[in-house]
Amino acid sequence: MCIIFFKFDPRPASKNAYRLILAANRDEFYNRPSKVADFWGPNGEVLSGVDLEYGKEGGSWLGINKSGKLAAITNYLEGRPNTDAQGxxxxxxxxxxxKELDSYSYLKKISTESHLYNGFNLLTAEFKAKQDHVCYYGNRGSTEPIHLKPAGIYSLSNSLLDTPWKKLLQGKRHFTSVISNQSLSCDGLVQELLGVLNNEELNCPDPAQESQGEGTNKFLLQALSAVCVRSPEYGTRTNTIILIDAEGNVTFTERTMLNCDTNHWHTSSFQFKLHT
Known part of the structure; x- marks a missing residue:
């Protein structure tokens, strides 16, 4: 499970505005092995956390590269997933x-292979000098990927894009309020967005979420109704904020749980300029 809030605007009104503001939580078993965010791949081009789970090593949940490509994934809540599906x-x-496929073409390719995976939602994006694109595909929804319209505020959890689960509506209101405050510095914006991501208030009952998650443990379903999920062995273990300003400067902030301890966290921040 995960949650993502984002706004992208290819032509921000001022140099102090952002082409992308993204805030995301990774929800996972606390003991699932993974690397914290760092640069990796050819020439150290990619910045992301990396999964180390046996059989699924090398995967990620959210990342960006220095050429302006960004991707993020959430699982689709299903009561009985296929244990033999690909990671x-x-x-x-x-x-x-x-190096070959643009954001839409990549999703088009993935749509032909979607039966190999359990339910997912995948965002792919390109932030280039001439034009920015963000695309979406969910393998439990339409058969075709879509281009998202600029300047919109989007939210994605464990159903299709902008499905009005209570947690998503609550988080989107909070996110919208924060990014509307033009007086915030970059550091201030990051801190306020971390506040959005760490809201543990339950949003239950939520019949829509509960219906989709039929077959899931009822106590876990209740925990999943919060933006920040907390249960004994599973929950929110990583917060990520990605900002891209009008000049292509990226600020990537990750706050991640250490040693399976909800009271022990480490924050890393990276800054770089896109090569576009």
Whole structure:
């Protein structure tokens, strides 16, 4: 499970505005092995966390490269997933190292292979000098990927894009309020967005979420109704903020849980300029 809020605007009104503001949580078993965010891949071009789970090594949930390609994935909530399906994290990492396919073409290719995976939602993007694109495909929705319209505010959890689950509506309101504050510095914006991501308020009952998650443990379903998920062995273990300003400067902030301890966190921040 995960949650993502984002706004992209290829032509921000001022140099102090952002082409992309993205805030995301990774929800996972606390003991699932993974690397914290760092640069990797050919010439150290890719910045992301990396999954180390046996059989799914090398996958990721969210990342960006220095050429302006970005990808993020969320699982689709299903009560009885196929245990033999391929790992979905490779869909992110493969796009970030791909030199040939643009964001839409990559999703078009993945749509022909979608039966190999359990339910997922995949965002792919390109932030280029001439034009920015963000595309979306969910293998439990339309058969075709879509281009997202610029300047919109989008939210994605574990159903299709902008499905009005209560947690998504609550988080989107909070996210919208924060990014509307033009007086915030870059550091201030990051801190406020971390506040959005760490809201543990439950949003239940939510019949829409519960219906989709039929077959899931009812206590876990209740925990999943919060933007920041907390249960004994599973929950939000990584917060990520990605900002891209009008000049192509990227600020990538990751706050991640250490040693499976919800009271022990480490924050890393990276800054670089896109090669576009």
């Amino acid at each position: 979905r994290g490779s869909l992110v990492s493969n796009y970030l190292v791909d």
